[in-house]
Amino acid sequence: MTLEQLLEVASLFLMIGIGIGWLLTRYSRPALRALDRMLPPRYLKRTAVRRRAMGSGDKP
Numbered sequence: 001m002t003l004e005q006l007l008e009v010a011s012l013f014l015m016i017g018i019g020i021g022w023l024l025t026r027y028s029r030p031a032l033r034a035l036d037r038m039l040p041p042r043y044l045k046r047t048a049v050r051r052r053a054m055g056s057g058d059k060p
Contacts, residue, residue, distance in 0.1 A: 001009075
């Protein structure tokens with residue numbers, strides 16, 4: 001393998017790495033936000049327990 005071929009292969013891998021890095025930075029935040037929207041908020045468990053405790057004392 002000549003130096004010219006080695007530089008071509010290195011530049012090819014560099015361009016592929018730049019493309020993958022750009023895709024990851026571009027779409028990682030929207031993907032994480034969509035995942036967060038699918039999961040219930042963590043505080044709901046504590047809030048539901050408090051509401052049940054408060055609501056059960058009000059009923060006869």
